[in-house]
Amino acid sequence: MALVGVVIGSKSDEDQIKPALDMLRELGVTYEFSVISAHRTPEKAREYASSAAERGIEVLIGGAGKAAHLPGVLASWTILPVIGIPLVSGDMAGLDALLSIVQMPSGVPVGCMSIGGAKNAAVFAAGILALKYDSIKQAILAYRKKLSE
Secondary structure, three states: OOOEEEEEOOHHHHHHHHHHHHHHHHOOOOEEEEEOOOOOOHHHHHHHHHHOHHHOOOEEEEEEOOOOOHHHHHHHOOOOOEEEEEOOOOOOOOHHHHHHHHOOOOOOOOEEOOOOOHHHHHHHHHHHHHOOOHHHHHHHHHHHHHHHO
16 A cells, blocks of 8 residues: 655656655655646546545655646645645746745645755655654665765
C-alpha cells in the first residue's frame, strides 16, 4: 500500500518530479504517482485528494509550475500534510510557482520546498512518516550518514 501520493499537473513535468520518486524508492517509502491537473481536471483532483486517506496515503506531494494551484487544491480537499514543489517553468523560472505555493490562505497550509526541490520533498515526506515507521526512520538515518561521509 502506498504511503505517499505524488501528483503533478502535467506529464511534461515528469522529469522534474523524478528525483522525488527516486528518493522515495531509496528510502523504502511506497508511493503512487499521478498526473492530475488542478485546472483541466479539477473534479479528478478533488476526488484524488478527498479519497487519499481512505486509500492509506499519509502524505501528499504536489508539484506544479506557473500559477501552481495543484498543491493548494489538494490541501483544500484533505487534512493530510501536503508538500508543494514549485517547478521550473515559464518566464519566471519557478518564482511564480513558489509564490503561489507559499501564499496559501490561513487554515489550508502547504509545506513548500525550494524551486525544483523534489528530492527534499521526498526526504521531508519520509521524515513525517518516520515518526510512525521505524524502517523509514532507519533509512533516513542511513541516508544522512552517507551524506556526511
